[in-house]
Amino acid sequence: MAASSAVLSMSKIIKPIWGGRLATTAKVFGATVSSRREKSTVPPPAKYGGRHTVTLIPGDGIGPELLNHVRELFRFSCVPVDFEVVNVCSATEDDINNAITAIRRNGVALKGRRNTLTMSPPVSLSPSTTLDLYANVMHCKSLPGVQTRHNNIDIMIIRENTEGEYSSLEHESVSGVVECLKIITRTNSLRIAEYAFKLAREKGRKRVTAVHKANIMKLGDGLFLQCCREVAAGYPDIAFDAMIVDNTTMQLVSKPQQFDVMVMPNLYGNVVSNVCAGLVGGPGLVPGANYGRDYAVFETATRNTGKSIADRNIANPTAMLLASCMMLDHLKLHDYATMIRNAVLTTMNETQLHTADIGGQGTTSEVVQAIMRNIQSKGPLTSEL
Amino acid sequence: IFNLSPSLEFVLIFQPAGVRVLYSLLWFCVFQPPPARYGGRHTVTLIPGDGIGPELLSHVRELFRFCCVPVDFEVVNVDSTMTSEDDINDAITAIRRNGVALKGNIETNHNLPPSFISRNNLLRTSLDLYANVMHCQSLPGVRTRHRNIDIIIIRENTEGEYSSLEHESVSGVVECLKIITRTNSLRIADYAFRLARERGRRRVTAVHKANIMSLGDGLFLQCCKEVAAGYQDIAFDAMIVDNTTMQLVSKPQQFDVMVMPNLYGNVVSNVCAGLVGGPGLVPGANYGTDYAVFECGTRNTGKSIADGNIANPTAMLLASCLLLDHLRLHAYATMIRRAVIATVTETRLHTADLGGQGSTSDVVQSIMKEIQSTGPLTQNI
Numbered sequence: 166m167a168a169s170s171a172v173l174s175m176s177k178i179i180k181p182i183w184g185g186r187l188a189t190t191a192k193v194f195g196a197t198v199s200s201r202r203e204k205s206t207v208p209p210p211a212k213y214g215g216r217h218t219v220t221l222i223p224g225d226g227i228g229p230e231l232l233n234h235v236r237e238l239f240r241f242s243c244v245p246v247d248f249e250v251v252n253v254c255s256a257t258e259d260d261i262n263n264a265i266t267a268i269r270r271n272g273v274a275l276k277g278r279r280n281t282l283t284m285s286p287p288v289s290l291s292p293s294t295t296l297d298l299y300a301n302v303m304h305c306k307s308l309p310g311v312q313t314r315h316n317n318i319d320i321m322i323i324r325e326n327t328e329g330e331y332s333s334l335e336h337e338s339v340s341g342v343v344e345c346l347k348i349i350t351r352t353n354s355l356r357i358a359e360y361a362f363k364l365a366r367e368k369g370r371k372r373v374t375a376v377h378k379a380n381i382m383k384l385g386d387g388l389f390l391q392c393c394r395e396v397a398a399g400y401p402d403i404a405f406d407a408m409i410v411d412n413t414t415m416q417l418v419s420k421p422q423q424f425d426v427m428v429m430p431n432l433y434g435n436v437v438s439n440v441c442a443g444l445v446g447g448p449g450l451v452p453g454a455n456y457g458r459d460y461a462v463f464e465t466a467t468r469n470t471g472k473s474i475a476d477r478n479i480a481n482p483t484a485m486l487l488a489s490c491m492m493l494d495h496l497k498l499h500d501y502a503t504m505i506r507n508a509v510l511t512t513m514n515e516t517q518l519h520t521a522d523i524g525g526q527g528t529t530s531e532v533v534q535a536i537m538r539n540i541q542s543k544g545p546l547t548s549e550l
Numbered sequence: 551i552f553n554l555s556p557s558l559e560f561v562l563i564f565q566p567a568g569v570r571v572l573y574s575l576l577w578f579c580v581f582q583p584p585p586a587r588y589g590g591r592h593t594v595t596l597i598p599g600d601g602i603g604p605e606l607l608s609h610v611r612e613l614f615r616f617c618c619v620p621v622d623f624e625v626v627n628v629d630s631t632m633t634s635e636d637d638i639n640d641a642i643t644a645i646r647r648n649g650v651a652l653k654g655n656i657e658t659n660h661n662l663p664p665s666f667i668s669r670n671n672l673l674r675t676s677l678d679l680y681a682n683v684m685h686c687q688s689l690p691g692v693r694t695r696h697r698n699i700d701i702i703i704i705r706e707n708t709e710g711e712y713s714s715l716e717h718e719s720v721s722g723v724v725e726c727l728k729i730i731t732r733t734n735s736l737r738i739a740d741y742a743f744r745l746a747r748e749r750g751r752r753r754v755t756a757v758h759k760a761n762i763m764s765l766g767d768g769l770f771l772q773c774c775k776e777v778a779a780g781y782q783d784i785a786f787d788a789m790i791v792d793n794t795t796m797q798l799v800s801k802p803q804q805f806d807v808m809v810m811p812n813l814y815g816n817v818v819s820n821v822c823a824g825l826v827g828g829p830g831l832v833p834g835a836n837y838g839t840d841y842a843v844f845e846c847g848t849r850n851t852g853k854s855i856a857d858g859n860i861a862n863p864t865a866m867l868l869a870s871c872l873l874l875d876h877l878r879l880h881a882y883a884t885m886i887r888r889a890v891i892a893t894v895t896e897t898r899l900h901t902a903d904l905g906g907q908g909s910t911s912d913v914v915q916s917i918m919k920e921i922q923s924t925g926p927l928t929q930n931i
Binding site for chain 2: 314315330331333335336337340341342343344345346347348349350351352378379380381382383384385387388390410411412414415416417418419432433435436438439440442443444447448467469
């Protein structure tokens with residue numbers, strides 16, 4: 166551990182002097198030295214003048230317009246973040262590789278969703294697997310101003326992001342018979358369980374629930390469950406239990422308040438996170454974060470392209486703005502993060518500014534303007550409106 | 551409710567066994583109940599299972615005896631603690647003999663070795679019960695957050711993620727195989743559209759994850775599209791599973807009939823069951839070309855509430871009504887179903903899962919009183 170921290174402090178000294186040129190070397194060196202049981206992710210050090218560079222991937226659908234609003238808001242609030250925009254327009258591998266290189270360079274990214282239905286490269290080449298962003302974290306919380314059928318929901322969902330059903334390993338050995346491989350490995354399951362318990366401890370959570378289907382997939386989900394149990398033994402202050410995925414979804418729609426932190430493999434994570442997003446008010450409200458050991462990518466939790474509402478000024482910017490706040494927290498710019506987050510949540514309470522997805526008639530730009538006014542009224546130094 | 555085309559029924563009923571087998575090989579065959587035996591009484595296999603299964607099924611038998619339903623039950627016990635497959639093979643033979651079964655859920659112990667296949671799964675695959683049909687309907691007396699839900703979920707029951715094909719090729723790395731085949735996908739899609747047409751439904755939605763599993767779910771989706779082309783009067787659309795679950799919790803009224811592979815079916819059917827009031831209210835049916843097995847829709851063992859007289863008998867009783875409909879005993883089915891729904895409307899008789907304090911026996915007694923009051927010949931309570 167001492168060696169790795171020495172390496173990282175070296176990289177902190179090297180980087181500002183040499184610019185970005187030794188960054189990759191330092192990162193590679195750091196990667197080989199640091200142990201698998203990693204400490205909390207260290208944000209990339211700020212470069213010239215204390216300003217961070219963050220990769221921005223607009224994506225398709227509502228991504229570009231929402232990320233424009235994020236940039237507008239950051240410029241307005243004088244946030245010391247510069248965006249390096251990388252467009253992934255065509256579905257070729259080159260664009261994606263450029264994006265991945267940019268994220269490696271900067272360490273942090275904010276992205277919109279790429280349209281995956283049309284002839285896209287397999288998931289195994291996506292940023293999540295290449296950059297080993299193994300934990301997808303989604304915090305579903307009932308917002309005060311949004312009226313939903315359930316109240317007081319506060320669930321953190323930690324989803325394994327790299328393996329499981331999303332390995333993209335399929336083949337048609339016999340014509341008309343397709344085999345899809347779902348991979349579960351011990352290392353990744355231990356890693357995600359460790360992450361879940363560490364996060365639960367940091368946030369002062371009391372209970373972690375593993376979601377599985379081990380009665381049917383005995384070896385696969387059985388291995389996942391066993392890894393979770395092993396890790397749970399090392400955290401006696403946090404209660405651990407397991408629940409089968411079908412019972413979990415049924416409990417979620419009847420009594421979601423019983424859940425605290427949930428950890429699960431990839432596909433169940435997809436379904437459960439979408440159910441929870443629907444419970445707290447829809448896809449426009451929940452941000453998501455993908456963490457790896459060295460990189461972090463932030464996006465909306467439910468990963469919708471929103472093709473049908475693109476460029477019509479009716480998309481809900483809340484999810485993307487809260488994702489940018491998570492990014493600022495990751496960069497240790499906590500003041501800016503809290504400021505923007507408070508403004509967003511205050512604006513959420515104003516029912517007349519609700520966008521169409523939560524039942525109102527407001528437009529995206531109105532919401533963003535209201536947030537900016539809110540920030541300005543609080544007093545910090547801002548650009549002109 | 552289950553009105554299969556009567557013309558085809560007359561044609562098939564007086565044909566020798568060989569021709570019937572030929573018909574069953576064709577995809578457009580309709581289900582034939584096994585013919586009634588001596589004295590017009592049907593024999594149905596009964597598998598009590600574990601947890602709340604035995605007590606609920608004894609209530610079903612009590613009710614059937616009370617209403618003088620011409621059904622005899624052949625009880626086959628399956629011990630979930632035994633690792634030998636004799637018990638379940640006996641049960642499968644009994645179902646092959648009788649053609650119809652009513653079952654409770656058999657518990658699957660996680661701690662047994664992986665070679666131990668889930669007994670429920672073994673039953674479904676051996677009998678090729680390829681379609682699991684679950685009709686989720688908002689019941690009038692039950693207060694839920696969503697109203698006017700009426701969704702039929704048709705779930706592929708034999709393949710997909712439930713193939714139980716797993717191996718650990720390298721230590722610490724497990725591969726689970728999810729199998730999707732063209733024949734089974736066409737079969738389930740055809741079943742879904744036929745059922746939609748019979749029930750007068752307007753729309754079938756296929757649920758998939760073809761953006762990630764492009765070969766597997768892509769094949770499923772393609773098969774659904776091919777079958778949809780043959781049913782011009784029914785609208786067809788597809789939705790990705792994560793979007794589906796999100797829509798289900800916000801606006802479930804938009805869905806009509808849904809068809810999907812095995813695992814998504816499991817999750818979606820449980821979400822819908824939760825939306826209409828919980829696992830105690832929804833019956834499920836598993837149909838194959840030759841056999842039919844009825845059970846509670848969400849397949850819970852209910853170990854923690856077993857023998858406490860607090861389980862909700864509604865799901866099992868409605869499943870027995872589906873059984874009676876399958877045996878063409880429609881009058882009895884309607885009578886019992888009407889009584890069950892009338893009792894569920896009585897809030898003071900709600901069991902604990904619906905937020906009340908009634909006991910199982912209270913509910914069953916009330917159903918029997920309800921049936922007696924409507925006039926048909928019954929035994930004494």
